[in-house]
Amino acid sequence: MNILKSLTEMLLPRYCKVCGRRLTIGEEHLCITCLLSMPLFKNYKGGMNRPEELLISSHTLVRAESMLVYDKESNYRKILYHLKYYGHPDVATYLSAIAASRLKNDGFFDGVDLIIPVPLSRKKFRKRGYNQCSYIAKGINKITGIEIVENAVVRTVANTQQAGKGKYQRWGNADGIFMVAKPEMLENRHLLVVDDVMTTGSTLSSILEIIEKTVPSVKLSVFTLALAQ
Numbered sequence: 001m002n003i004l005k006s007l008t009e010m011l012l013p014r015y016c017k018v019c020g021r022r023l024t025i026g027e028e029h030l031c032i033t034c035l036l037s038m039p040l041f042k043n044y045k046g047g048m049n050r051p052e053e054l055l056i057s058s059h060t061l062v063r064a065e066s067m068l069v070y071d072k073e074s075n076y077r078k079i080l081y082h083l084k085y086y087g088h089p090d091v092a093t094y095l096s097a098i099a100a101s102r103l104k105n106d107g108f109f110d111g112v113d114l115i116i117p118v119p120l121s122r123k124k125f126r127k128r129g130y131n132q133c134s135y136i137a138k139g140i141n142k143i144t145g146i147e148i149v150e151n152a153v154v155r156t157v158a159n160t161q162q163a164g165k166g167k168y169q170r171w172g173n174a175d176g177i178f179m180v181a182k183p184e185m186l187e188n189r190h191l192l193v194v195d196d197v198m199t200t201g202s203t204l205s206s207i208l209e210i211i212e213k214t215v216p217s218v219k220l221s222v223f224t225l226a227l228a229q
């Protein structure tokens with residue numbers, strides 16, 4: 001097996017997605033140096049807002065966490081490029097599984113019933129071929145076994161006309177970018193909404209708001225892979 005691995009390494013070299021150094025056997029996506037020196041939000045001493053503070057408008061928010069601090073100057077921003085633009089979403093599964101192992105020990109997932117990846121619009125999904133947030137969700141599912149629900153909340157085109165509203169099917173806030181398509185699946189559940197990057201928290205606030213309005217019995221928590229400064 002090791003000979004096979006060595007041969008594969010020789011023929012198909014892999015590179016660290018942060019520093020670009022060639023990976024050795026046993027390293028995945030990031031070299032050990034970049035993995036160990038990752039700017040984790042927990043250790044960050046800057047004056048930035050905590051994820052909970054950015055989502056203050058949500059009245060059912062239980063807890064929110066981010067893994068790494070996404071800095072424009074830092075090479076760690078490349079992880080997000082790989083995830084979204086270079087077609088390597090597996091890096092997110094790998095990293096979110098590491099984050100989930102740590103958070104699980106802190107009780108972060110206690111009581112959480114379902115994972116909801118923030119959806120892409122249909123147009124963007126077709127263009128990219130995948131939803132990067134689903135790959136983050138997969139890493140958390142791997143560690144916690146919590147079920148991922150993909151289509152309960154959908155992303156609509158902005159400024160879509162209100163039409164065919166049922167009991168639950170109201171459009172979101174002024175942006176109208178999200179809609180709860182299967183509210184019955186979310187009743188009385190504690191949902192973990194998963195996104196790639198939180199910057200101002202406005203996208204996440206929109207999705208939390210529409211879920212809370214549509215299904216008042218939910219509890220909500222949030223995990224993002226990165227927090228942008």
Ligand SMILES: [Zn+2]
Binds near residue numbers: 016033
């Ligand atoms: Zn590296």
